[in-house]
Amino acid sequence: MEILKQRILTQGKNLGHGILKVDGFINHQVDPHLMDECGRELARRFAHIGATKVLTAEISGIAPALLTAFHLGVPIVYARKHKPITMPDQVFLTLSPSHTKGNIVEMIVSPEYLRSQEKVLIIDDFLASGQTIQGLVRLAQAAGATVVGIGTVIEKTFEGGRAVLSDLQIPIESLATIADMSDGKIVFAA
Amino acid sequence: MEILKQRILTQGKNLGHGILKVDGFINHQVDPHLMDECGRELARRFAHIGATKVLTAEISGIAPALLTAFHLGVPIVYARKHKPITMPDQVFLTLSPSHTKGNIVEMIVSPEYLRSQEKVLIIDDFLASGQTIQGLVRLAQAAGATVVGIGTVIEKTFEGGRAVLSDLQIPIESLATIADMSDGKIVFAA
Numbered sequence: 001m002e003i004l005k006q007r008i009l010t011q012g013k014n015l016g017h018g019i020l021k022v023d024g025f026i027n028h029q030v031d032p033h034l035m036d037e038c039g040r041e042l043a044r045r046f047a048h049i050g051a052t053k054v055l056t057a058e059i060s061g062i063a064p065a066l067l068t069a070f071h072l073g074v075p076i077v078y079a080r081k082h083k084p085i086t087m088p089d090q091v092f093l094t095l096s097p098s099h100t101k102g103n104i105v106e107m108i109v110s111p112e113y114l115r116s117q118e119k120v121l122i123i124d125d126f127l128a129s130g131q132t133i134q135g136l137v138r139l140a141q142a143a144g145a146t147v148v149g150i151g152t153v154i155e156k157t158f159e160g161g162r163a164v165l166s167d168l169q170i171p172i173e174s175l176a177t178i179a180d181m182s183d184g185k186i187v188f189a190a
Numbered sequence: 191m192e193i194l195k196q197r198i199l200t201q202g203k204n205l206g207h208g209i210l211k212v213d214g215f216i217n218h219q220v221d222p223h224l225m226d227e228c229g230r231e232l233a234r235r236f237a238h239i240g241a242t243k244v245l246t247a248e249i250s251g252i253a254p255a256l257l258t259a260f261h262l263g264v265p266i267v268y269a270r271k272h273k274p275i276t277m278p279d280q281v282f283l284t285l286s287p288s289h290t291k292g293n294i295v296e297m298i299v300s301p302e303y304l305r306s307q308e309k310v311l312i313i314d315d316f317l318a319s320g321q322t323i324q325g326l327v328r329l330a331q332a333a334g335a336t337v338v339g340i341g342t343v344i345e346k347t348f349e350g351g352r353a354v355l356s357d358l359q360i361p362i363e364s365l366a367t368i369a370d371m372s373d374g375k376i377v378f379a380a
């Protein structure tokens with residue numbers, strides 16, 4: 001997606017160690033029009049898979065997932081890191097390592113909103129190591145739901161997430177795919 | 191906003207102690223079309239105040255704030271509870287009691303995205319005690335920015351937040367105002 005790639009090149013920053021700073025337009029400050037374009041494009045790419053729900057992880061998955069769900073016309077559920085008092089005692093819970101913080105976080109979804117007949121499209125801001133998305137897959141599977149697609153805004157191929165998820169044999173789409181961030185570069189895949 | 195009130199009456203649940211469960215359409219599962227309508231209406235009500243940025247708090251403020259910002263055509267910034275590695279060392283930080291969890295949370299905004307000339311519209315899902323919104327006001331003030339309005343999806347008048355915020359002498363708008371939740375009821379203000 002060309003406007004996204006241009007934005008990454010002009011406003012993104014390679015902080016080293018594979019860390020891409022995009023908090024000026026994706027995950028702290030958010031450009032709602034860019035997110036709308038991302039959501040529209042992800043919805044277009046997944047229009048054929050019959051998703052009944054979009055699933056994401058708080059926090060930075062919410063914006064792209066919300067707008068993808070908007071353009072697909074389905075609800076979105078975001079997995080919580082802490083169980084709020086409004087949630088029932090019996091929940092779906094999985095543990096996921098946070099690759100940016102080095103700790104383990106909980107991911108929690110209420111069984112009220114993830115059911116066995118659902119066809120789930122997982123959306124997140126980044127596909128890096130794939131561990132957050134694997135956690136979302138486990139939550140969907142715990143509910144007996146079927147994961148029918150995975151879409152992310154930015155993929156870093158050199159962290160191997162796509163290979164980790166390939167066993168699922170479902171479509172995986174990213175709007176901007178970065179192949180190389182060594183030596184301060186930001187190089188998109190051809 | 192009538193469609194929101196009807197949704198609260200049909201799908202919301204009064205859990206007692208002033209707790210309103212709306213996690214089927216606002217803050218766990220989210221109805222993106224309802225959020226779009228809420229964002230459109232908040233943008234309409236604040237169209238005249240010249241906001242240059244929408245400010246909210248993660249997590250459940252993100253959806254309504256994103257769509258309000260979309261319809262206003264301005265960026266949104268969400269205050270983080272944990273400082274990510276992409277954020278500079280020098281930040282705006284305030285402490286806020288979490289009324290649903292009973293603990294104190296940090297609210298952090300990068301100075302990169304909140305500047306002294308900004309006119310800030312604060313958007314959140316709930317106006318209850320007003321403490322989260324007061325935290326956002328402090329962050330904006332720390333940046334030297336001007337808070338020009340406060341908008342929320344649901345207000346619970348019996349928790350007193352509006353009175354707490356009235357010293358600011360700025361417009362405060364809520365799309366559904368609940369006056370009474372005693373005895374299992376959900377009663378909207380006239």
